[in-house]
Amino acid sequence: MIVLFGVFLLTLLVITALAIVRSENLFVVVMLAGIFSLLMAAMFLILDAPDVALTEAAVGAGISTVLFLAALALTAERERAGSTNRLLALGVVAVTTLIVIYATFDKPRFGDPAAPVHQHVAPWYLERTPEAIDIPNVVTAILGSFRGYDTLGEVFVVFTAGIGVLFLLGTRPRRNSRSVRVALDESDAGLRHYLIPRVVGRLLVPFIVLFGLYIQFHGEYGPGGGFQAGAIVAAGLILYALLEGEEQALRVMPRWVLTGLVAGGALLYGAVGIAGMLLGGNFLDYSVLATDPIKGQQIGILLIETGVGITVTGVLLSVFHAFAARGRYL
Amino acid sequence: MAVFLDVVSWLLLSLGGAFVFIGGVGALRMPDLYTRIHAASLTDTMGASLIIAGIILQAGASLASIKLAMILLFLLLTSPTATNALASAALLAGMRPGEAIPWRQDRSE
Amino acid sequence: MTLLGLYHYWVFAVLLMIGFYAVIARLNLIKKLIGLFLFQSAVFLLYITMGKVDGGTAPIFQVGVENQIFSNPLPQVLILTAIVVGISTMALGLGIVVRIKEEYGSIEEHEIQEIDQQ
Numbered sequence: 001m002i003v004l005f006g007v008f009l010l011t012l013l014v015i016t017a018l019a020i021v022r023s024e025n026l027f028v029v030v031m032l033a034g035i036f037s038l039l040m041a042a043m044f045l046i047l048d049a050p051d052v053a054l055t056e057a058a059v060g061a062g063i064s065t066v067l068f069l070a071a072l073a074l075t076a077e078r079e080r081a082g083s084t085n086r087l088l089a090l091g092v093v094a095v096t097t098l099i100v101i102y103a104t105f106d107k108p109r110f111g112d113p114a115a116p117v118h119q120h121v122a123p124w125y126l127e128r129t130p131e132a133i134d135i136p137n138v139v140t141a142i143l144g145s146f147r148g149y150d151t152l153g154e155v156f157v158v159f160t161a162g163i164g165v166l167f168l169l170g171t172r173p174r175r176n177s178r179s180v181r182v183a184l185d186e187s188d189a190g191l192r193h194y195l196i197p198r199v200v201g202r203l204l205v206p207f208i209v210l211f212g213l214y215i216q217f218h219g220e221y222g223p224g225g226g227f228q229a230g231a232i233v234a235a236g237l238i239l240y241a242l243l244e245g246e247e248q249a250l251r252v253m254p255r256w257v258l259t260g261l262v263a264g265g266a267l268l269y270g271a272v273g274i275a276g277m278l279l280g281g282n283f284l285d286y287s288v289l290a291t292d293p294i295k296g297q298q299i300g301i302l303l304i305e306t307g308v309g310i311t312v313t314g315v316l317l318s319v320f321h322a323f324a325a326r327g328r329y330l
Numbered sequence: 331m332a333v334f335l336d337v338v339s340w341l342l343l344s345l346g347g348a349f350v351f352i353g354g355v356g357a358l359r360m361p362d363l364y365t366r367i368h369a370a371s372l373t374d375t376m377g378a379s380l381i382i383a384g385i386i387l388q389a390g391a392s393l394a395s396i397k398l399a400m401i402l403l404f405l406l407l408t409s410p411t412a413t414n415a416l417a418s419a420a421l422l423a424g425m426r427p428g429e430a431i432p433w434r435q436d437r438s439e
Numbered sequence: 440m441t442l443l444g445l446y447h448y449w450v451f452a453v454l455l456m457i458g459f460y461a462v463i464a465r466l467n468l469i470k471k472l473i474g475l476f477l478f479q480s481a482v483f484l485l486y487i488t489m490g491k492v493d494g495g496t497a498p499i500f501q502v503g504v505e506n507q508i509f510s511n512p513l514p515q516v517l518i519l520t521a522i523v524v525g526i527s528t529m530a531l532g533l534g535i536v537v538r539i540k541e542e543y544g545s546i547e548e549h550e551i552q553e554i555d556q557q
Contacts, residue, residue: 047510
């Protein structure tokens with residue numbers, strides 16, 4: 001029965017993707033992309049991946065919509081029709097679709113327990129987690145401990161993207177740039193004059209941040225972890241910035257705090273790795289962090305997930321403020 | 331008792347689904363933006379309340395029921411606010427209520 | 440039943456190519472970025488679909504439940520990091536688009552190429 005629900009969601013996904021490509025108004029496209037992410041999150045939940053569903057909902061449907069809208073406010077609102085060789089593109093796309101569909105006939109049946117992907121490493125992880133790490137969430141165990149080096153590299157990628165955006169958008173534009181100048185007044189900032197969103201939003205911001213912290217620290221016991229928590233806390237603070245205006249939001253969390261968050265999380269992660277080396281083990285070996293190796297693993301995973309959450313929060317907030325502050329210079 | 335709970339939750343879920351469907355049809359067929367917002371808000375309030383009530387009956391007395399009740403509370407708090415913000419934004423953009431804009435016709439500016 | 444089993448992969452192929460079409464056939468830079476977003480979402484769908492096991496559940500050990508079949512946790516780990524990396528690179532791409540708009544005054548590919556050739 002649930003397979004039919006999955007089929008229905010997949011069909012909706014295809015229809016939404018077609019609508020995204022066909023729309024000319026870019027606001028509509030961004031909203032449809034948010035709907036697409038939410039449908040994807042529901043699909044992931046049906047496919048037994050609650051961690052991924054949480055991340056996709058928080059990051060794809062929440063943060064990416066805000067970032068796209070911020071970029072749209074700075075660029076253009078409609079797509080202008082131009083002439084390309086559409087028939088050639090359609091032809092290439094159709095042929096490649098048929099080739100990929102032909103290739104899928106060789107794939108193992110959906111849900112087959114004897115498929116090659118379920119054989120070699122995955123059962124080992126599922127057996128090893130209760131013995132070596134003893135936390136319920138296997139995904140966090142693999143992310144934090146068995147494949148901790150991958151996650152370190154990934155934190156560094158997020159960090160690099162953050163610095164990249166700050167380099168691109170952190171400085172004033174040149175005087176002769178071809179942009180329209182709009183004066184913004186302090187009292188007009190944010191949604192000050194709109195009472196209902198402001199009151200309800202200010203009621204909700206502490207709960208959103210609290211929920212983000214809950215997700216952060218329950219990553220070992222249920223779906224959750226650093227990435228989701230970082231996205232949710234950043235979403236709460238972006239809501240505050242949207243309601244109160246950007247000046248006020250920068251007074252609450254100044255730029256040096258954001259930069260500190262961005263760098264501090266990655267530093268914390270690296271420091272845990274080096275602490276493992278200094279205490280006698282390998283890089284990112286958590287077993288030496290406490291007298292009991294299992295406790296050491298749990299402490300290590302807790303610390304690095306905190307580092308990940310801090311960096312993701314800092315980067316998403318810095319990127320948002322970089323886009324929002326650009327509007328003042330334009 | 332279990333059968334009774336099952337029948338009641340089945341009824342609530344079906345009613346909630348019917349409200350969601352009505353809200354969807356209304357969002358498509360209504361003539362104006364403001365009437366469409368009004369129709370779509372049906373989904374978030376009646377539809378969500380009935381569906382979550384049906385699921386709470388299925389979950390019984392456990393932590394999951396409390397979490398579901400909290401989700402319902404937050405939904406009831408945020409979705410009318412979002413409707414209000416959408417209508418304010420439309421007023422700010424200059425759309426007057428009563429100007430019927432047929433579905434699928436973009437505003438030419 | 441083969442159709443039902445393969446439907447997920449066919450949707451993956453269709454979504455992949457819809458995103459790719461948006462990248463090559465549309466001229467607006469933001470449309471191209473959204474096309475890339477569709478492309479990467481299709482790849483995520485493929486990985487998580489491959490991880491599903493019949494009769495399995497989410498890979499979280501529960502107290503008091505023995506002999507539970509779990510779905511494969513490894514693709515979920517890979518896709519979790521991939522989603523966050525995807526949004527980071529998307530943010531970087533949007534930053535570049537904003538700067539292009541400031542320098543050239545347009546985000547349509549053909550207009551940018553015309554201005555470049557002047």
